[in-house]
Amino acid sequence: MTVLDATMELLHTLFAGVWAGWALFVAALVVPAARDGRLGAEALDWLTGRYAQFSTLAAVVLFATGGHLAGTRYEVESLTGTGRGHLVLAMVALWFALAGLSHVGRSRLSDALDRENASDAAAGVAPIFYAAGVVAVGLLLVAGLL
Numbered sequence: 001m002t003v004l005d006a007t008m009e010l011l012h013t014l015f016a017g018v019w020a021g022w023a024l025f026v027a028a029l030v031v032p033a034a035r036d037g038r039l040g041a042e043a044l045d046w047l048t049g050r051y052a053q054f055s056t057l058a059a060v061v062l063f064a065t066g067g068h069l070a071g072t073r074y075e076v077e078s079l080t081g082t083g084r085g086h087l088v089l090a091m092v093a094l095w096f097a098l099a100g101l102s103h104v105g106r107s108r109l110s111d112a113l114d115r116e117n118a119s120d121a122a123a124g125v126a127p128i129f130y131a132a133g134v135v136a137v138g139l140l141l142v143a144g145l146l
Contacts, residue, residue, distance in 0.1 A: 005072060012065035016143065019058040020136040023098060026051050027133025034122035041118040045110065052106035059099045066092070087146050094139045101132035 001009075030047050033039040039047075070079070070088060079085035105128035112121035 005069075008065045008068045011061060012069060015058045015061045015065070016139070019055065019062075019098070020139050022051055022054060023102065023129075023132045023136035027129045027136075031122050031126050031129045034118045035126055037119045039118060039122075041113050041121070044118045044122060045113055048106050048109055052103060055099060055102040055106075059095070062095055066095075084146065087142055091139060091142045091146070094135055094142065098132055098135045098139065101128055101135060105129045105132060 026048065030039065030044065030051075034044040074085060074088065079088060105125050108128065109121055109125045112124050115121075116124070
């Protein structure tokens with residue numbers, strides 16, 4: 001393994017783990033706390049805003065590092081014709097889903113916070129963030145299988 005390959009794998013694993021963990025944190029703690037009135041609008045907006053910023057960064061880093069790793073470890077036939085390749089493709093699909101859910105959830109929450117209190121806004125977008133949490137768990141499971 002070259003230094004470049006090791007660096008790509010390290011960055012990929014680090015950003016993937018932090019992103020999945022943060023998605024779970026938002027789904028399991030931040031949104032429920034806001035929904036129950038324990039977290040105000042300013043804190044909710046700040047936390048989910050930082051989460052959305054990191055989600056964007058993570059998506060870019062994972063695209064670059066994952067592309068490098070896939071390009072050096074797999075051929076088209078091995079991605080489409082093996083169980084391990086199918087897991088890699090499943091992971092790519094789940095990353096797209098997490099990116100989409102993260103940004104849709106944040107966008108809708110931001111819009112709702114302009115009209116509603118934090119509790120009502122969080123309740124309205126909770127299913128989106130819960131789905132992101134489920135996708136993050138799926139990603140961790142697929143990563144474990146790989």
